Amino acid sequence: MTLRLHDTATRSVRDFVPREPGKVGIYLCGITVQAGPHIGHMRSAINYDVLRRWLLHLGYEVRFVRNITDIDDKVLAKAQEAGVPFWQIAYANELLVGQMYDAVGVLPATVEPRATGHIPEMFALIEKLIExxxxxxxxxxxxxxxRSWGNYGELSGQRPDAMRVPEAPDEQGKRSYLDFALWKGEKPTEPQDAYWDSQWGRGRPGWHIECSAMTWRYLGEEFDIHGGGLDIQxxxxxxxxxxxxxxxxxxARHWVHHALLNLGGEKMSKSVGNVIDLDALIAKGLRPIEVRYYIASPHYRSVIDYSDEAIQESAVAFRRIEGFVTRATELVGEVExxxxxxxxxxxxxDDLNTSRALAALHETIRQGNAALADGHHGAARRALASVRAMLGILGIDPLDSQWRVAGSDQQLKPAVDSLVALALEQRNAARARKDFQAADAVRDQLKRAGIIVEDTPNGPRWTLGS
Structure with missing residues (x-):
């Protein structure tokens, strides 16, 4: 069965055919690091991580390039506002971005280039364009x-003649308001450590030239997939x-754009200020794996309208999946x-239809639960193995080592285990002497603390409640 992906350039879902058999080159526009990441950025990271995992499953060798924009108008503005060098702002936020990727289980990029590390490639590309x-x-x-490029607008469908003339005056030396900057000359209002010497004078790169230079450096003149959000199409x-x-x-031979994650009907954006980060969600009692499930569940081309209610409902749905994996593993043993x-x-x-894929996952869980109830351990093992494989593709297998060691709740688990074990010993002692009121009191106290105790054939098991 052939992988089919929606291609923005042709406005159609079409067969994915790599430039070189068995190999795929992907470029994803990464984050501009004027501030730390928010869950809108997580959507981009997770959606393309799922694409990458699926391509790896199909047997492709994947070169995945995701850039960091560390020099930009917004980065410079934040640096001036804070009174520090631009690179200090950029690097501090780059570290936060890396922590977010790790927390939500995003595979490391093959290479994660910074714009400032590729000035020579930008020079070479600008010289080509002038020539x-x-x-x-x-x-x-x-x-x-x-106007020198007759196909301008081929990706977005916007034509130069239909574009509105901006109210602001043109930048100095522009022939047309349509033209965009490849190299920006030095300005007295900007930090002086943000410039490089060039044959056109001291200056810095424009935003757009950065990505073209980095794709050229790491993927060549032609590559398979370019990804990003619809907001930057x-x-x-x-x-x-x-x-x-x-x-x-x-x-790029194929353009894959994901829809946005909105808050209050608007795009989640650092410039607007309507953002929620991962720490805020963890403070609401959510785990990173549950956040990943929430973002990966809808089709990548569907808009996500964030609400506390929706993400909590999604977390409950994931816990049901996790509950099956845990119960089945306890009864039939861990399976690969x-x-x-x-x-x-x-x-x-079918264009990475994760919503439909999750329906198949839930049906397998239903069959697995039925097998467990009937004592058919062979069928339950097969269901568990299949469920783990599907969860692995989506990056949300709770038995994967990523989730067994990640997160603050996991770091605290040994200590909590010991405390809960003491409480359960008291409960068991009360039950042994038939003091069921005391036993229930222990259980109720644990529940009020957010710890749910479930009696299983292998003894009591506890989990953190919602």
Missing amino acids: RGHAYAADGNVYFDV FPHHENEVAQSKAAGFGF PGELGAEFVAAMN
Whole structure:
């Protein structure tokens, strides 16, 4: 069965055919690090992590490039506001981004380049564009000449003649308001450590040239998949396409865009200020694995409208899945991930339809629970193996070592285990002397503390309640 993905450029779901058999090159626009990450960024990270895991399952060798934009108008503004060098702001937030990726189980990128590390590649690309007549220098700046590229708008569908003339005056030296900066000349209002010497004068790169230079460096002139959010399809990705193809590159063969995660009907954005980060969700009693489930559950092209109620309901749904895995493992022993069900495979090959894939997962759990109830341990083992395989693709297998060691609740678990064990000893002693009122009191006290005790054939088991 062939993997089919929605391609923004053709506005259709089409067969994914890699440039080189058996290998896939992916570039994902990463985070601009003027501030720490929020759960809108998690959507991008998790959605493309699921894509990557599925490609690995299909047997592809995947080179996954996810950049860090560490030089940008917003980064410089934050640095000036804080009175520190721009790189100090950028690096501190880059560390927070890495912690978020680790916390929600995102696989490490093959390479995670910083924009500031690729100035020579940007110079070479700008020179190509000037030589080909698609860019021009003016007053220390270099601009891409949009009208020189007849296919401008091919990705987003926006045509230059239909674009509204901005109310703000054009930047100095621009031939047209449509043109965008490849190189930005030095300004007295900006930090002086944010500039590089160039043949056009001291300056810094524009946002769009950064990604084209880094894809060229790590994936070549043509590569398989370019990913990112719909919010940067225009102008960022449109400008990437224009400058890369104008330089003679084949560039991205397939464009995969994810929908946004909104809060209060608006895009979650650092500039707007309507953001929620992972720490805030953990403070609400959610675990990173539950946050990942919440984000991975809808189809990646479906808008997520965040609410506390919705994410709590999602966490409860995940705990049911986790409950089956735990019960089944206790009764039939731990099993390795097994075969994926045909319906799950069909769903994932159908434009990564995780919503449909989860329906297949829940059906397998239903069958596994029935097998456990009937004492059919062989069928239960097969169901558990299949469930673990499906959860592994989605990155939410609770038995995976990632989740066994990650998170503050896991760090506290040995101490809590000891305390709960003492309470359960008191409960067992009360039951042995038939003092059921005292036994129930211990159980109720644990419940009030958020600890749920369940009696199993192998003795009592506790979990953190919601």
